[in-house]
Amino acid sequence: MTVLILIVTLLLGRVLFYHIPSLSFKSEKTSLLKKVSVIIPARNEEGNLPVLLKSLQRYHGKVKEIIVVDDHSTDDTIKVAKTFGARVLRLEDLPAGWFGKSFGCWNGALHAKGEVLLFLDADTIISENGLENMLSAYKGEGEVLSVHPYHNIKEKYESLSSFFHLVVMGSLGAFHILQKWLPAKGAFGPCLLIHRQDYFKYGGHQAIQGEIMENMAFGFQIQKHGGKVRCYSGLGAIEMRMYPEGFVSLWNGWSKSFASGASKTSIWYLMLVCVWLGGLMTFLTSYQAIALELYFTGYVLIALHMKRTLTVIGNFGWLTALLFPFHLVFFFMLFGYSCVQTFFKKNVTWKGRKIDL
Numbered sequence: 001m002t003v004l005i006l007i008v009t010l011l012l013g014r015v016l017f018y019h020i021p022s023l024s025f026k027s028e029k030t031s032l033l034k035k036v037s038v039i040i041p042a043r044n045e046e047g048n049l050p051v052l053l054k055s056l057q058r059y060h061g062k063v064k065e066i067i068v069v070d071d072h073s074t075d076d077t078i079k080v081a082k083t084f085g086a087r088v089l090r091l092e093d094l095p096a097g098w099f100g101k102s103f104g105c106w107n108g109a110l111h112a113k114g115e116v117l118l119f120l121d122a123d124t125i126i127s128e129n130g131l132e133n134m135l136s137a138y139k140g141e142g143e144v145l146s147v148h149p150y151h152n153i154k155e156k157y158e159s160l161s162s163f164f165h166l167v168v169m170g171s172l173g174a175f176h177i178l179q180k181w182l183p184a185k186g187a188f189g190p191c192l193l194i195h196r197q198d199y200f201k202y203g204g205h206q207a208i209q210g211e212i213m214e215n216m217a218f219g220f221q222i223q224k225h226g227g228k229v230r231c232y233s234g235l236g237a238i239e240m241r242m243y244p245e246g247f248v249s250l251w252n253g254w255s256k257s258f259a260s261g262a263s264k265t266s267i268w269y270l271m272l273v274c275v276w277l278g279g280l281m282t283f284l285t286s287y288q289a290i291a292l293e294l295y296f297t298g299y300v301l302i303a304l305h306m307k308r309t310l311t312v313i314g315n316f317g318w319l320t321a322l323l324f325p326f327h328l329v330f331f332f333m334l335f336g337y338s339c340v341q342t343f344f345k346k347n348v349t350w351k352g353r354k355i356d357l
Contacts, residue, residue: 024236
């Protein structure tokens with residue numbers, strides 16, 4: 001029975017993460033650059049903004065505009081944005097029923113002058129030729145480009161995000177073996193490229209104003225109106241350094257919305273991911289049920305698959321792959337905490353703002 005579980009788990013891992021396309025090709029396509037409005041919703045992002053805006057410096061005069069939408073920051077977010085020459089838009093008080101990021105994106109789009117809107121999280125970084133590479137993959141109206149930034153890890157604790165990335169990608173159904181025929185269910189949150197006409201035709205973030213997982217909800221909204229979401233790894237175009245402030249920030253960041261996101265995910269993809277995670281845990285705890293040689297072989301095969309998949313997602317090292325049981329247990333612990341916060345306490349705190357769920 002243990003051998004069967006191992007085989008099913010390995011096969012399911014290959015099915016869920018069959019091919020993760022990246023944007024790591026060079027492109028000379030620059031004609032659309034002058035039509036792009038870059039929109040960055042920001043709340044207390046004085047630490048992250050300088051890195052992102054510095055990476056965008058080479059695009060000043062090439063894109064239509066770079067807008068930072070300030071959501072009542074209490075730090076130097078506005079000062080930093082102006083220092084780097086970005087256009088600053090200050091939000092009004094958050095209306096009832098809205099979440100901050102969606103309100104920021106919506107207002108940024110309303111005031112943007114470009115034909116193509118690029119929404120970026122403040123903790124992302126544009127790679128060299130990153131915008132050109134994104135635009136080269138963009139097919140125009142009727143299609144939305146959703147990019148999961150390449151995770152640039154600098155501290156050991158940051159590798160604890162490994163299974164969260166995998167679960168997000170698997171639950172989205174973006175990279176499975178039938179991706180050419182079965183579309184992704186939702187979209188990634190940190191980077192979204194969309195034509196202005198499509199954005200407002202689909203209702204924009206106003207249509208999903210009360211969703212904490214705005215990326216999943218907006219992805220559904222796009223597909224509901226006949227649009228297509230195409231998903232990529234950000235390798236070669238955009239990267240991120242998640243939660244550089246420390247372990248507590250990582251814990252709070254993932255826990256604020258992960259359980260809520262799971263409840264909004266396609267039930268079929270969620271079931272496949274749950275079976276895969278359950279298979280991993282079952283195999284790990286069955287070391288007494290099979291021969292040591294077979295257990296070791298299975299462990300190595302899983303670690304190799306983890307390394308192969310994570311390489312396209314971030315600069316996760318061999319140690320992360322080999323210590324995958326530790327990262328898996330951490331995932332379950334944090335997910336359990338997120339469930340308590342979401343479904344029992346019904347509130348989380350993020351960036352100094354209490355969010356009722």
